[in-house]
Amino acid sequence: MSGVQTKDVTQDEDEMRLDRWFKKHFPHVSHGMIEKLLRKGQIRVEGGRAKGNQRLSAGQSVRIPPMPEPGEQSDAPSINRDDAAFARSLVIYQDKHLIALNKPPGLAAQGGSKIKMHLDHLLQAFGKGDQKPRLVHRLDKDTSGVMVVAKTAQSAKSLARLFQTRDVKKTYWAVCLGVPNPRAGEIKGFMKKSMDGDRELMVGAHHGEEGAQHALTRYAVADNAGQRVSWVVLRPETGRTHQLRVHMQALGHSIYGDGKYPCDYPDPEGLSRKLHLHARKIEIPRDGQTPLVLEADLPRHMADSFDALGFNPDDNLMLVEEALT
Known part of the structure; x- marks a missing residue:
């Protein structure tokens, strides 16, 4: 094990996520171990919990607790042949900058x-x-589609910046309970994180409220x-946690299969009870x-449900x- 050390964030690491920064410097240490150290407050940025x-800034100091050396026992299992083949089967596009995957629910x-x-x-x-x-x-774990x-x-720095703005256009397909009226529109407001027992939920909030x-x-x-x-086509203009699920519940037409954000409509019979929310399309701008x-x-x-419901x-x-623009 190494001792406690401090590293400064370099200029080319400016705006890099802390967990990604750690993986760059300690590639043999698992994401799970990094999250564990963060929860315990053993990894600190400028002396504070993180x-x-x-996002890190060039010149910031990061406290690094004792870490396993390369070759020492780590809690990061190596990927096996079957899992590697499964991962490659998810690829729908790749170039020198990125890989696009169809994440299963x-x-x-x-x-x-x-x-x-x-x-x-x-x-x-x-x-x-x-x-x-x-x-x-x-x-979300139960949401499928383009990642x-x-x-x-x-590339990560450039893409992350695009996703943080409204420059990337994201389109989702959902099967929702009931039929929204009007049939096209927008849902907006403030939301914040809340706890329901040991479950984290997003709830409505007021402007200016802490965490809103x-x-x-x-x-x-x-x-x-x-x-x-x-069948509702959704386009999030912001990227909040559970945003689409919370917004459809607020509209009174929850996404079918969403036990976390339900509404009063009865479930249809004969369909899979999995969450019916799919990231159908992502459009990424490119210079020139x-x-x-x-x-x-x-x-x-969802394909089976579309067939059963006659959605083409x-x-x-x-x-x-066009109604979404």
Whole structure:
């Protein structure tokens, strides 16, 4: 084990996430171990407690507790052949800057105290240490669809900045309970994190309230099966935790399969009870070129529900997406 040490953030590491900074300097240490050290306050920035998603600034000092040396026992399991093959099967696009994956429902983006298999672990299929691709945004564990990972530190910095702004256009498909009225519009307001026992929930908040963040979602109904359920196309203009799920609940038409943010409409019969929320498309602007458009096919449970409900993705979808602009 190494002793306690302090490292300064270099200029080329400016705006890098703290957890990514750690993986750069200690590639043999798992994300789970880093999160554990952060929770215990053993990793500090400028003497203060920090979180993994904190953005560092050039010149800041980072306290590093005793860490295992390369080759010492670590809690990071190596990826096996089957998991590597599974990770590669998720690829829908790649170039020298990024890889786009179609994340299946049930796969978490990162590890945690009760999560052993996650996308960040599977990214070892594409490189180890500094060569491992980097997450630049997140999807909820039960949400499927397009996820973009960066191949280099510079690409991660550029993509993360784009995702933090409104420059990246994200389109989601959802099966919702009931039919929103009006059929197109926007949902906006403030939300904040709250605890329900040991569960973290997002709840409505007032402007100026501690922890309150503004959120805006545009929506349009693409089709409906009577008044029971509807296919809703969603475009988040901000990127808050659980934003789409909270906003559809606030509208009174929760996303089907969402036990965390329910509404009063009864569930339809004969459909999978998994969450019906899919990141269908991401459009990334490129200097001097047309935007890069990345699309992900529906997961099996949503494709089956679309078939059962008679929803046809080719019907009037262009008009629906125009209603979102």
